[in-house]
Amino acid sequence: MTPFTFARSGDVTDAIRLGAQPHAKYLGGGTNLVDLMREAVERPAALVDITGLSTDIEERPDGSLLIGAGVRNTALAAHPAVRTRFPMLSLAIVAGASAQIRNMATVGGNILQRTRCLYFYDHDGARCNKRTPGQGCDAIDGFNRQHALLGASPSCVATHPSDMCVALAALGAIVHLESLGGKRSLPLTDLHRLPEDHPERETVLAPGELITAIELPPLPMASHSRYRKVRDRSSYAFALVSVAATLDVQDGIVRDVRLALGGVGTKPWRAWQAEGLLRGQPASEANFRAAADLELAAAQPLRDNAFKVTLAQRTIVAVLAELTGRAA
Amino acid sequence: MSDLTITINGADCALPDDPRVSLLDFLREHLHLSGAKKGCNQGACGACTVLADGERILSCMALAIQYQGRAITSIEGLAEAGHMHPLQQAFIDHDGFQCGYCTPGQICSAIGMAAELRRGVPSYVTGDVARQAILLSHDELRERMSGNLCRCGAYNGIVAAITEHYEETAP
Numbered sequence: 001m002t003p004f005t006f007a008r009s010g011d012v013t014d015a016i017r018l019g020a021q022p023h024a025k026y027l028g029g030g031t032n033l034v035d036l037m038r039e040a041v042e043r044p045a046a047l048v049d050i051t052g053l054s055t056d057i058e059e060r061p062d063g064s065l066l067i068g069a070g071v072r073n074t075a076l077a078a079h080p081a082v083r084t085r086f087p088m089l090s091l092a093i094v095a096g097a098s099a100q101i102r103n104m105a106t107v108g109g110n111i112l113q114r115t116r117c118l119y120f121y122d123h124d125g126a127r128c129n130k131r132t133p134g135q136g137c138d139a140i141d142g143f144n145r146q147h148a149l150l151g152a153s154p155s156c157v158a159t160h161p162s163d164m165c166v167a168l169a170a171l172g173a174i175v176h177l178e179s180l181g182g183k184r185s186l187p188l189t190d191l192h193r194l195p196e197d198h199p200e201r202e203t204v205l206a207p208g209e210l211i212t213a214i215e216l217p218p219l220p221m222a223s224h225s226r227y228r229k230v231r232d233r234s235s236y237a238f239a240l241v242s243v244a245a246t247l248d249v250q251d252g253i254v255r256d257v258r259l260a261l262g263g264v265g266t267k268p269w270r271a272w273q274a275e276g277l278l279r280g281q282p283a284s285e286a287n288f289r290a291a292a293d294l295e296l297a298a299a300q301p302l303r304d305n306a307f308k309v310t311l312a313q314r315t316i317v318a319v320l321a322e323l324t325g326r327a328a
Numbered sequence: 329m330s331d332l333t334i335t336i337n338g339a340d341c342a343l344p345d346d347p348r349v350s351l352l353d354f355l356r357e358h359l360h361l362s363g364a365k366k367g368c369n370q371g372a373c374g375a376c377t378v379l380a381d382g383e384r385i386l387s388c389m390a391l392a393i394q395y396q397g398r399a400i401t402s403i404e405g406l407a408e409a410g411h412m413h414p415l416q417q418a419f420i421d422h423d424g425f426q427c428g429y430c431t432p433g434q435i436c437s438a439i440g441m442a443a444e445l446r447r448g449v450p451s452y453v454t455g456d457v458a459r460q461a462i463l464l465s466h467d468e469l470r471e472r473m474s475g476n477l478c479r480c481g482a483y484n485g486i487v488a489a490i491t492e493h494y495e496e497t498a499p
Contacts, residue, residue: 006347006393031389034350035370047347049394074383078449083457090450090457098475099441099451100377100386235452235474 001037008049012178012212018048020180020208026050028109029072031101036114040123041131051106054212057081063218069108069211073164074099076107086216088225088244092167095229098236108211111165111175111191112203115158116238117147129155130199140302146238149299149308151266156199157302158266160192161238165268167227170244170260171216179209188214192267221248221256228319229262230311239263241312247323249283259320261295264312271295274316283324285317292316332396336361337405343393351395352376352387355402363403363432367477374476377433377440378402384440386475403432406439414496415439418489426480434476438490441472442497464494 009015019026025044027033028051036042054068057079065081076082077093093102096110119126119139127136139147139157147157165188173188191203205211225246231237242262248255257278259271274291281287292313299309332343336359344354352369355361355378367375369388376388379401387402406413415435418424425431445464450457453471462468469487478486 001348004347006391008396027391027394029389030391030394031371031386034389034391038369047391051394074444074449077457078447080460083450087457091452094450094452094454094457098374099444099472100374100384100437100475101371101389103383103440104385104389229452235471 002043004044005046006049008052010052012053012210015048015050015053016179016208016210019210021046024048024208026210028106029104031105032109032113039121041121065216067107067214069106069213071107073102073105073107073110084223086171086222086225088170088222088227088246089167091227092163092244095227096163107214110162111211113162116161117158120158130158133200143304144302145304147302147305148266149264149301149305150269151194152300153195153197155197156195156266159263160265160267162268163229163239163242163262166242166260166262167244168214169268169270170246170258171219171222174215174217175211176213176215177205177209178212179206181206189270195266222246224323226319226323228315230315241308241315243315243319245319245323247283247320249324252282254278254281254283259316261312264308285321288317288320334392334395335399337401343396347391347393349392350388351390351392354392355387361402361404365429365432374437375430375433377437377476379436379440382443384437403436415489415493418493422485422489422492423482424485424489425482430476430478434486437473437476442494464491
């Protein structure tokens, strides 16, 4: 690990001042950044510990939740308001990593965690455009069973690894940011970039910009919601495919639907096309299948991951069917 | 050494000056507490599990300096007045290990797990996460302990030891 300075920030003002130093990184639970530093993929000159900031979960009168970026994953999954009003978020969090890691990891850090593409991690042995811009990508013609079907480019096919973000994408979460330039907020679905020609640019965050909080807007239908994760072993593995969904059906017609996918996209994948097809249509298995087919129509399978197209389609249909009370 | 301190098994210790030192290396190399093991050093095996203010964490992924002012308990801190922690005894009684390498992490993890379960933290197999009271079923235990690998395959003994201890300490 290359040497770095360490500072603990007392408040947001302090943090963004420290975070504006050259080559500074904010440190949450460390469960991804420390590992990447050990692998020489990340080499920050300064770490700014922000785990003391914003650890509150505020229930607002309008039904929204404001979640401090320093809230630990376990605390968020266990919060009564999340469990009863946004259960897909609790389920997504506890589907990820192990209990020890969830106790350490923060919400902000979970959002900014980096891909687990093995070629990205292999500093000495593999080419990676995300790690070393312009170097090339060894995953595209390599072992790419875990890689993306949607949103990839000739530069990068790495998946975004988060489970939590899939639920946040489905729930329409808003990310609150602060830097020396001021405050702003944007939808989580606009935070992560597609790789295009610059996979090293993973988000729209400006240098030194800090995630201070995540807002969940009111969404009554989400009290009945699911997160299903399909993986190689039944626990403690990254997703091959995951689905976060909630469905509002009245008189057999889909009045509203929120659907997002994990394990198949280069960013947390909100299934806008599938949602658009389903709204106003009968909540039938045929329509669920048509929506799943439409969302996966743009899939660009690689050598080893074509099976995930069918897996994703079937998982979408199964989760939507489960939400309508039919056998999954 | 700096004047920043951390509490390890009840004793205040000065933290290392170098912020690169992980909590695991601090325990093993600086304090010569070799109970927590360096299995993978990348957060995959759970052999380095310790308790921070009662919560289970991976000491390999933790920078020691980030735990300034916190109370860390490793396997060496569980015995009281020369008597093993009851869960240590249960691991012996149920053959909860063979080589023993993962055992300190398994035991610390199980203690943290019991606290999580008693305060109602859900797991992926809980199903209805809105439910606050959760029973320690076989599936719940296996899911909640999935962050601790045992390459000897002593899982049946581990599950039996943790189950017995959890039931005996029911409030």
